[in-house]
Structure formats: structure tokens, C-alpha cells
Amino acid sequence: MHDYLQELTESAKKTRQVDKPLPFSLYSSITEQHILNAPIMKPLLICVLAGVKQLGKDSEIVCPAGGFVFLSNSPTIDMRNIPVNEEYLAVLIDFEYSDFNQFKRTTNQSKKYFQGNLDYMLAKTLQQYMEWSTYSHPAAWHFRKKELLQIIYQCGYDDVGVIAEHPSLSHQLQDLISEDISGDWSVDRVTAKVALSESTLRRKLKAEGTDIHAIINRTRLGHALHLVQTTMDPIGRIAERCGYSSQSRFTDKFKQLFGITPSELRKTRTNRDET
Incomplete structure (x- = not known):
């Protein structure tokens, strides 16, 4: 080197x-x-x-x-x-x-x-x-x-x-949700923030190959992935910080998207057991 x-x-x-x-x-x-x-x-x-x-x-x-x-x-x-x-x-x-x-x-x-x-x-x-x-x-x-x-x-x-793609509506929503990652992001709250009707928002997102719930889930789990990779916070605390009241539900969603549980990923960083 x-x-x-x-x-x-x-x-x-x-x-x-x-x-x-x-x-x-x-x-x-x-x-x-x-x-x-x-x-x-x-x-x-x-x-x-x-x-x-x-x-x-x-x-x-x-x-x-x-x-x-x-x-x-x-x-x-x-x-x-x-x-x-x-x-x-x-x-x-x-x-x-x-x-x-x-x-x-x-x-x-x-x-x-x-x-x-x-x-x-x-x-x-x-x-x-x-x-x-x-x-x-x-x-x-x-x-x-x-x-x-x-x-x-x-x-x-x-x-x-x-290298930078012009931000799509999906990107704009991800930025919006990231500002309050643990908040209650109902469809009504999202539509109010972007000043679009629910039907218009759903139509625009469908054209981008996604939907509101998928964006909320991906944004929260993306932040969770970052926290698992860069902190030693307990997994339960990370789940809470990312808007999940149930750690088991958070773990299931995390594995479903990333193919690995938060605890399994944490073990690749350290020999310590974290929960």
C-alpha cells in the first residue's frame, strides 16, 4: 500500500x-x-x-x-x-x-x-x-x-x-420521510406534504414502479441499515428510532428486504452479541 x-x-x-x-x-x-x-x-x-x-x-x-x-x-x-x-x-x-x-x-x-x-x-x-x-x-x-x-x-x-439522476417523486418522498424517520407517515400525511391527491400520488408512483408504503418501508429500513453498520446501538433501539414499535416485526421486514437480519449483520462487524 x-x-x-x-x-x-x-x-x-x-x-x-x-x-x-x-x-x-x-x-x-x-x-x-x-x-x-x-x-x-x-x-x-x-x-x-x-x-x-x-x-x-x-x-x-x-x-x-x-x-x-x-x-x-x-x-x-x-x-x-x-x-x-x-x-x-x-x-x-x-x-x-x-x-x-x-x-x-x-x-x-x-x-x-x-x-x-x-x-x-x-x-x-x-x-x-x-x-x-x-x-x-x-x-x-x-x-x-x-x-x-x-x-x-x-x-x-x-x-x-x-452521475446524479434528477430526483424523482420517489426520491423527494424519501427525503421528506428521512426528516422524521420515526414519525407516523400515513397516506394522508404524505399527500398533504406534497400537495397531491391520493389518486394522483398513487398514479405517479405507479409510473415509477413503486408505491407509498414501499417508499416508507425502504426509507426506514435504509436508515436502519446505516445504523446497524455504523453504531453499536441495541437492535431494539434502532427499530424504535426507525418507527417500528415491534422489534420482531422490524427484524422480519429487515430480513425480507436485505436478506439478512440486523443481528446477523451486526455479528459481521464484531464478535459481541447484540440484541
Whole structure:
């Protein structure tokens, strides 16, 4: 491993000790994780620092340590996180659609993903971004995110300009629900928030291949997946935070979508038993 990648990895590990929200996530595992239908609600940059990440139903996308993959805000994707020697370790940063306004689009078509390598410039930029985030004010985070996108572009990855799909109605509803993830999201509340009749909303969502309840469920479970991967909160507490009054119902819904229970996924991160 290059020295600058080792420095980046050590810097990332230090952020585990930071007890405050940060504009990135650190995912790790000591045994292989296989997660089905992982929701990608916003354009997502995944930088693999250790191990290998595989994406797609047939693992057609392979990203080894020292590489990155940038995913469009597509609905879902299957993924495997594979430790090599020690652990799997990756930094994840999601972006708002507006962050990409700095790029002039020459086509209406979006890329589903693109890949690249963490060269010296990208690695140092990412390291500085993570270190700066630990003490900076949250109001300034989006400026550095836009700068990170510009650095990726300047490193020759033109596809960053077309990686973000225009937010669909489904994406807009996911953002809305995410603002109150544990709230009571009845159909009436959703229609009132988006100022659409129930019939119009259902028709528009059907055209996108989904429905209100599926979006609510996917948004809540997507947040739950993030909490299982990044915290050591008890599973029951995660269920409650994501709007589920019954832990057993939450576990059933989680396994139905992702193909693994929260407790099984937690065990890939640690040898401790968590309930």
C-alpha cells in the first residue's frame, strides 16, 4: 500500500473516536457481508481502504482497496463487503443533487456508476476532508463536498458531471420521510406534504414502479441499515428510532428486504452479541 493510502486509512480509523455527527460514514466488517437491495437514496461515493467491495446481482462491479466507485441515486443494489487479511473498511459520502449544479450537463442521460483509483491527490483531499469535518461547523460541510466533486472532475473523471439522476417523486418522498424517520407517515400525511391527491400520488408512483408504503418501508429500513453498520446501538433501539414499535416485526421486514437480519449483520462487524 502507498504511504498516502496508509495515512488515509489511519486518519479514517481515528474518526471512529469522534462522538458527533460527521458528513461521511465509515463502514467496516471482520467477516463477509452480503446485503441485498441496499437503497442508494442519494449519489454515493464509496472509497475502499481495505478489503474488496462487490456490487450487482452477479458482482459485476468490483472495487478493491485503493479504489473508489461512485453510484448514482438508483433505487437499490446488491453488495458484498469482503475483508482481506484483517477487515473491510470503506468511507462513504453521499451528495445532494444540487451539489452537481456546478457541472454543465451535455446529455439528459445519467451514468449508473463509474470507478477510479485513489491517487495521491484524491487520497489527500479525502483525508483533509475527513479531518476538517471533525472540527468544522456543519453549515460549511456542503461547500467542501462540492469541492471534493470538483477535485474528482479535475482528476479526469468527467462522469462525475452526469452521475446524479434528477430526483424523482420517489426520491423527494424519501427525503421528506428521512426528516422524521420515526414519525407516523400515513397516506394522508404524505399527500398533504406534497400537495397531491391520493389518486394522483398513487398514479405517479405507479409510473415509477413503486408505491407509498414501499417508499416508507425502504426509507426506514435504509436508515436502519446505516445504523446497524455504523453504531453499536441495541437492535431494539434502532427499530424504535426507525418507527417500528415491534422489534420482531422490524427484524422480519429487515430480513425480507436485505436478506439478512440486523443481528446477523451486526455479528459481521464484531464478535459481541447484540440484541
